[in-house]
Amino acid sequence: MFPPTKWDELERLISRHVDSILHILLLLSGGRKSEVLSLKRSVVLREAGTVDEFGIVEGRTMKPSRTSLGDKRNWPIPAQVVGWLKTQAKLAEVLGPRDSDGFWWSMSGTSAGVARISPHYRCTQFAERHGLAHLNDGTAHPHRYRKTIARLALLALTGAPMLVMEMFGHSDIMTTMRYLLADPGILADLREMLGERRVEVALNIVEDLDRSAGPASATLRSQRDRFFDELNIPFNERAQRVTLMQFVTAKLLDGAMDIKIIYPGVVCIRALEQTGLCAVGGRQIDPAACQSKCRFRLDLSLRIDEVYETIEDLFDHYHEAIVDKLDLPRKFFAAQILDQVEIFPEIKDHYRNDDRFLALISKAA
Structure with a gap:
């Protein structure tokens, strides 16, 4: 009943508030129960600001500490939660010892x-x-929140192990990795996510294929067109997502192809037994040695602006090398410019009549 008219009604309401604060802190901080219990009434270290709308709460971490008092640590907390914590602190003043x-x-x-x-x-x-016990795979103890947060972070965030290490207060990355990978549920979710991600990447590649560049793009376009010809798919249906998915499933997800994102916009597509220009002395892909002329390299159209910027930067370095009479750097930057200009046909057309590019070609010849 609200508002409460009896002490036991007020007591139940306050108890629900305490429960809510406990669950919110466990979920938002990933804290061990000892860390959550360490909070004092002066818990709010910094009010929520107007820039990030996050406050800071302060507690102590016990497990990795060398003292019985623990080491100070803090957590970011959303603005609304800061208000609830201050309410809890006020209730503690009135009802606590x-x-x-x-x-x-x-x-x-x-x-x-x-x-x-x-x-x-x-x-x-x-x-x-609340009738939720049957949904749990085991007891709904506080440590379950750490596993939930670890799973969500690992599946959703880039650099998740380092973030989880910081959030959970682990002393080294190996502790975090053991924590993440020891959970069979996380591993199952990872396998499922990686499968879904592989489909998503392959479909994005095929959808962008007519705008993509690189040696692999021509090969893949030829395979796609031959596949559609064999199935007698009309030209007006070949760009449909369902139709493209048939090609992706038949040619890219059959287990014989290895698709790897080298860095944003650059993809390596090769058969499992094939090696590219980067794999000198072995079959492992070396992203640092990726070369624009490799027959397995595909450049997505999202890189066009980036390539333009790269070429302009290279021209600046190239002319600095000429002014400083540094012959070796000049040749290096000239070679890089020539490689970058060749990636996308529209970029090559753009620089075809550029005076700087014509002078570079003349000097290289």
């Missing part, structure tokens, strides 16, 4: 007013009370 600045206090009949709670009890009872 007078001789403590603890953020938590017990409301049970046997230890009312004591500056402690049981996160394990509150999490498991929350699931029981």
Whole structure:
């Protein structure tokens, strides 16, 4: 009932608030229960700002610390949650023990007013009370939040291991990797995500194929056209996503092709037993040695602006080398310009009558 008219109704309402704060902190911080229990009433270290709308809360981490008091650490918290934490701190002042600045206090009949709670009890009872216990693969203990956050981060974020290491307060990256990869659920999700990602990448490549460049683009276009000809697919249907997916499934996802994003906009497409110009002395792809003339390289159209910028930067370095009379750097930059200009036909057409490019060709000849 709201507003509450009896003490037990008020007590239940406050208890729900405490439960909510506990769950929010566990979910947002990935904190161990000892870290969440370490919070004081002065928990808000920094109010939410107008720039990022995140505040900072301060607590202590116990497990990696060499002292019984733990080491100070903090977490970013959304602006709205900062307000809820301040409400919790105010309730602790009124209902908690007078001789403590603890953020938590017990409301049970046997230890009312004591500056402690049981996160394990509150999490498991929350699931029981709300009919959620049957959904859990095991007990709904507080540490489950760390596994949930680790799984979401690993699946959704670039550089997730380093982020999880920082968030969880691990002392080294190997601890984090063992934590992430020891969970069979995470591994299963990763395998599923990687399969979906492979389909997405392959479909994006085929959709962009007529605007792409690089030696592999011509090969792949030829394979696509031959595939559609064999199936007698009309020209007006060949750009449809469903039709393209047939080609992707038949030619790129059959297990014989290895598709790797070397860096944004550059893709390596080769059969599993083939090697490119980067794989000197072995079959492993070496992104640092990727060459524009490699027959397995495909440049997506999203790189066009980047290639223009690269060429202009190279021209600046090229002319600096001429002014400084540095012959070796001049030849290096000239070779790089020639390689970059050849990637996209429209870029080659753009520089065909450029005085700087004509002078470079003349000097190279």
